[in-house]
Amino acid sequence: MGTRQKLPEMRSDSQATYLPDRHMFALWTWADGAVGAAPPVGDVETVSLVVPTPDLGGLKVSDVDCVLIEPDRLVDAPLDSPGRSVDAWRSWIAGGEPALPIAAHAVPDATGVVVTTAEHASGVFRRTTSVGAEMRTALTAKLRPYQVRGVSWLRETIDTHGGAVLADEMGLGKTLQTIGCVAGRAEKGPQLVVCPTSLVGNWAHEIARFAPGLRTTIWRGGPLPAVGSGTVVLTGYPTLRTHGPALAGIQWSTAVFDEAQALKNPRTQVSKAARTIAADARIALTGTPVENHLDELWALLNLVAPHLFGNRTQFRRRFVRQIADGSSAASARLRGAIEPVVLMRKKSQVAGSLPPKIHADLICDLTEEQERLYDRLLEQVIDDGFGSGAQRQTRVLAALTSLKQVCNHPGLITDDLGELSGRSGKLDLCTDIVANNLENDSPTLVFTQYRRTGELLVRHFAEQFGVSTPFFHGGLNQGQRADIVRRFQSDDGPKVLVLSLKAGGTGLTLTRAADVIHFDRWWNPAVEAQASDRVHRIGQTRTVTVTTLTTGTTVEEHIAAMHDRKSALSDITDMSSVAELTRLDDDRLIEVLRRKRVN
Amino acid sequence: MADRDYGYTKWGKDWVRFAESLRQTRPDPQLPSARRMARDGKVQITFDGRTVRAVVHRGRGTSVVTIEVAPMSAGVTAEISRRLSGIQPLLTDDLYCAIADAGHPPAPVLDSVDCSCPAGAPRCAHELAVYYDMARRIDDDPRIALDVQGFFRASAGGGQAPAEATAQRWIALNSLDPAAYFTAAE
Numbered sequence A: 001m002g003t004r005q006k007l008p009e010m011r012s013d014s015q016a017t018y019l020p021d022r023h024m025f026a027l028w029t030w031a032d033g034a035v036g037a038a039p040p041v042g043d044v045e046t047v048s049l050v051v052p053t054p055d056l057g058g059l060k061v062s063d064v065d066c067v068l069i070e071p072d073r074l075v076d077a078p079l080d081s082p083g084r085s086v087d088a089w090r091s092w093i094a095g096g097e098p099a100l101p102i103a104a105h106a107v108p109d110a111t112g113v114v115v116t117t118a119e120h121a122s123g124v125f126r127r128t129t130s131v132g133a134e135m136r137t138a139l140t141a142k143l144r145p146y147q148v149r150g151v152s153w154l155r156e157t158i159d160t161h162g163g164a165v166l167a168d169e170m171g172l173g174k175t176l177q178t179i180g181c182v183a184g185r186a187e188k189g190p191q192l193v194v195c196p197t198s199l200v201g202n203w204a205h206e207i208a209r210f211a212p213g214l215r216t217t218i219w220r221g222g223p224l225p226a227v228g229s230g231t232v233v234l235t236g237y238p239t240l241r242t243h244g245p246a247l248a249g250i251q252w253s254t255a256v257f258d259e260a261q262a263l264k265n266p267r268t269q270v271s272k273a274a275r276t277i278a279a280d281a282r283i284a285l286t287g288t289p290v291e292n293h294l295d296e297l298w299a300l301l302n303l304v305a306p307h308l309f310g311n312r313t314q315f316r317r318r319f320v321r322q323i324a325d326g327s328s329a330a331s332a333r334l335r336g337a338i339e340p341v342v343l344m345r346k347k348s349q350v351a352g353s354l355p356p357k358i359h360a361d362l363i364c365d366l367t368e369e370q371e372r373l374y375d376r377l378l379e380q381v382i383d384d385g386f387g388s389g390a391q392r393q394t395r396v397l398a399a400l401t402s403l404k405q406v407c408n409h410p411g412l413i414t415d416d417l418g419e420l421s422g423r424s425g426k427l428d429l430c431t432d433i434v435a436n437n438l439e440n441d442s443p444t445l446v447f448t449q450y451r452r453t454g455e456l457l458v459r460h461f462a463e464q465f466g467v468s469t470p471f472f473h474g475g476l477n478q479g480q481r482a483d484i485v486r487r488f489q490s491d492d493g494p495k496v497l498v499l500s501l502k503a504g505g506t507g508l509t510l511t512r513a514a515d516v517i518h519f520d521r522w523w524n525p526a527v528e529a530q531a532s533d534r535v536h537r538i539g540q541t542r543t544v545t546v547t548t549l550t551t552g553t554t555v556e557e558h559i560a561a562m563h564d565r566k567s568a569l570s571d572i573t574d575m576s577s578v579a580e581l582t583r584l585d586d587d588r589l590i591e592v593l594r595r596k597r598v599n
Numbered sequence B: 001m002a003d004r005d006y007g008y009t010k011w012g013k014d015w016v017r018f019a020e021s022l023r024q025t026r027p028d029p030q031l032p033s034a035r036r037m038a039r040d041g042k043v044q045i046t047f048d049g050r051t052v053r054a055v056v057h058r059g060r061g062t063s064v065v066t067i068e069v070a071p072m073s074a075g076v077t078a079e080i081s082r083r084l085s086g087i088q089p090l091l092t093d094d095l096y097c098a099i100a101d102a103g104h105p106p107a108p109v110l111d112s113v114d115c116s117c118p119a120g121a122p123r124c125a126h127e128l129a130v131y132y133d134m135a136r137r138i139d140d141d142p143r144i145a146l147d148v149q150g151f152f153r154a155s156a157g158g159g160q161a162p163a164e165a166t167a168q169r170w171i172a173l174n175s176l177d178p179a180a181y182f183t184a185a186e
Helices: A084-093 A118-138 A145-161 A174-184 A197-210 A237-248 A269-276 A294-304 A312-324 A328-338 A347-353 A368-384 A389-408 A425-439 A451-465 A478-489 A525-532 A555-566 A576-583 A586-593 B010-019 B031-039 B074-084 B093-101 B125-140 B143-147 B151-156
Strands: A012-019 A024-031 A044-052 A059-069 A114-116 A163-166 A191-195 A215-218 A231-236 A251-257 A278-285 A357-364 A444-448 A496-500 A515-518 A544-551 B043-048 B051-058 B061-069 B110-115 B170-172
Touching: A012 A044, A012 A084, A012 A118, A024 A044, A024 A347, A044 A347, A059 A347, A084 A118, A118 A145, A118 A174, A145 A163, A145 A174, A145 A278, A145 A347, A163 A174, A163 A294, A174 A197, A174 A251, A174 A278, A191 A197, A191 A237, A197 A215, A197 A231, A197 A237, A197 A357, A197 A425, A231 A237, A237 A269, A269 A294, A278 A294, A294 A312, A294 A328, A312 A328, A312 B125, A357 A425, A368 A389, A368 A586, A389 A425, A389 A451, A389 A555, A389 A576, A389 A586, A425 A444, A425 A451, A425 A496, A425 A515, A425 A544, A444 A451, A451 A496, A515 A525, A525 A544, A544 A555, A555 A586, B010 B093, B010 B125, B010 B143, B031 B051, B031 B125, B043 B125, B051 B125, B061 B125, B074 B093, B110 B125, B125 B143, B143 B151
Parallel strands: A163 A278, A191 A231, A191 A251, A215 A231, A251 A278, A357 A544, A444 A496, A444 A515, A515 A544
Antiparallel strands: A012 A024, A024 A059, A044 A059, A114 B170, B043 B051, B051 B061, B061 B110
């Protein structure tokens, strides 16, 4: 670089810019009148920031190489010659309130003509920090910084606009952030969560786990139980559609609509019922990229903030038509316009505060058909008796297998495999997740233990999405297997791959996918982990999301519970758990297999 | 009959009104071609503070229209700031009506209009085309309606900002002082 002059603008300073949406700091350097290399304290990411023009006479929006770190780490981050922005934020973290230079809040909006103000940046920082302290006692889980911001954002947005759309990518913890917000509003009156029927149990489970102070009531129609402050009523969209009027008589402090794309058509009965719910605050949650479905987006905006986005024709004229014509200016404008009520973050944006692997353990509910079949099968098994000795082991295994198949899909037992949708809570939930991943262009691996379940999944994905899904199973020869792997790893390969846990669980490298679903539970957590590692290998650059589907109240919950106890052990053999069950006496064995009634 | 392609928001409508004045009683034969010029992208507008500069192509000729917009009155600025405090400018029609009902209509006032065309007459087709193009741009992004009246500069300009405008969400890029980029202004 030659001789370095001692001019004030010719320095190499570290800068810290606060990113309000993520509650993180972007660290970057300014050297010799230009943006320099990111400081060597983490993975480099590109962030759009406002920086001085080369002549230092103006400001422009530019892509800057940054390292993103959490507020806790800014204090100790080893930075060379920290600039004023770093010092100022360190002082804010320590409780001071010094004036912020522009570099400290230089985040532009989507249109690139306006910049976050210092007041906004410092206000968000202060409020989010205090929400973080509050959440440490309110929730039993430790929130990541962007999740704390999610909670503080929900509060601010509800206070200003009465509603909010949280559209974080799947796996970032929308449910947890919402529970954080709901827990803070418990005193204000009863609250309502509407979600797909198959997720009602999962909400109850997560609320009990993260906010044990809240009372949950699952409502499936009929007279509504008395509800008061601190109560959260959980219900499914079908119940809302058919029994909606019963909910309309109550003033809810909060109404949450999970997987709110269910309300995408404002003319349907269920959307009309949703709009009649009287709530001080409405929160819509969705993981689908809302920008790709503008009419759907309008429906959500109209649900949560009708006073801002009430006019559909105007919305279409301003955004929908022009974006359809390929105007990138219009889509930037749209992002700017929805920014006050829509928070939308991607895994790649918050990767710095994510572990390399996210686990999402979802509890799904049985449909009525599954409940009836499960109970009938179990009665049958009990009537037949389990026998003793070697026979006992065989019979227990057979009983387990058929019960687990009911959880996967009732048609696997009854052989009634005509229409597949709407009959298995698990299949419906899995379909939603795959649909989401297809939207996001995220290839997905689905593992199952059963050949017939795998075939059923392949058929269902073809019917639902018109995609052809290869099935990697033990019946294929070496050439066929290699061919599936090669095709899947190519850029235009299949979007979904179904694998049998045993055949596909080891050895393969399938890093084109970063999303894994375990459709059923295996006794040994190490086997599932090994299967998940097909995508979490060298060459994987994204955060891996591992979703397990467990059917609530059934034997699958027992298996999942065993995972928690065992995950420390690695050398247990697969069948030892079944053997363990075999050794139980009949009463205790039946206790394990029987459905646990909830509520 | 008003052309609903231009001015379908109240913010944009103000600019259509410059072309289609309510006082006007006879149809203006220049309006259809002015609308066509705006629609066909013959108008290229650049902003410099409260100055709107537009290059208008018509046939083989090119004219430059310069419009000076008067600064927004302190009353309107305060009224809008009050209603936008703490949030991003969400300029809905409802907000427009609320501001107007409060006695502070945000419609712009033009200080001067000049066109380089030889006709030299007021209300030439170029000038009308610029009004329509402004209406179109403002329908797309109503913030332009405020920006061109100097709203963001006035409300960001320290001393003049109304005290109750707490924690404004955004500030216009071109109203920031590059000299204060690395060191906070005291």
